[in-house]
Amino acid sequence: MSRIGIMGGTFDPIHTGHLIAAEAARDGCGLDEVWFIPTYHPPLKDNEPGVSSELRLQMIQEAIGGQSAFKALDIELKRGGMSYSIDTVLELRSRYPGAEFSYIIGSDRINDLPRWHRIEELAELVTFIGLEREGTPLRLEQLPAYIRERVMMTAMPPIGISSTDIRSRVEADRSIAYLVPDTVHQFIKRRGLYES
Template structure:
């Protein structure tokens, strides 16, 4: 049975922190692959993505750079509408019945798990790999038991990079070199993304 980690997010833009998180989870939890699944419409974020779903998917594909353990999956973009994790997991389990899936999430998302749509059903279908994010500690003790028993923490180097900061840097004309993979940096420059 293949062990697959799911990295969901807007990836607006994808950055090296996402890649480091994926690799930390892959290595720390013995995953065979990590699938990056850009959301169409994220339910727990106030702001909509700054660029189109097509461009965000292309940036993810550029970032993965042929790593055989990483894969971009457009399942939520094709489905459209609100990107609820339960819908994605049900579809993935139908398509890949021999795979075992785990969501890879930062400590901020771990604390939000009780708010996830149909979390009781989701927690029966999938495990969660938690990675500590700088500035937000995981509050595992405050989670309901049915969620807490499905969370495994994995070590990750502290990386203070965010997509919000990267968009702000581009808007103000500051460098994003080394914050995103070079292929993504060039893609953003060629397309003039995030400049206004």
């Protein structure tokens, strides 16, 4: 049975922190692969992604090229509408019955788990790999037992990079070198993404 980690998010844009998180989870939890699944519309975020889903998917593909354990899937983009994790997991389990799935999430998202759509059902189908993020204290003891027992924590180096900061830097004509993979940096420049 293959062990697959799911990295969900807007990836607007994908950055080095996402890749480090994926590798920390893959290495720390013995995953065979990590699948990056960009959301069409994230349920717990008020704002829409800044660039189109096609461009966000292309940036992921640029970022993970050459890493055989990483894949990009467009299932939430094809489905459209609100991107609920439960719908994605049910579709993945139907397509890949021999796989075991884990969601890779930062500590800020672990604290939000009780707010996830159909969380009780989701917690029966996947485990959650928690990566503690600097400045976001983890409160596992405050989570319901059915979630707490499905969370595995793994170490991740502290990385203070965010997509919001990257978009702001591009808009202000500041450097994003090394904050995103060079292929993504060149893609953003070629397409004029996030410029004011």
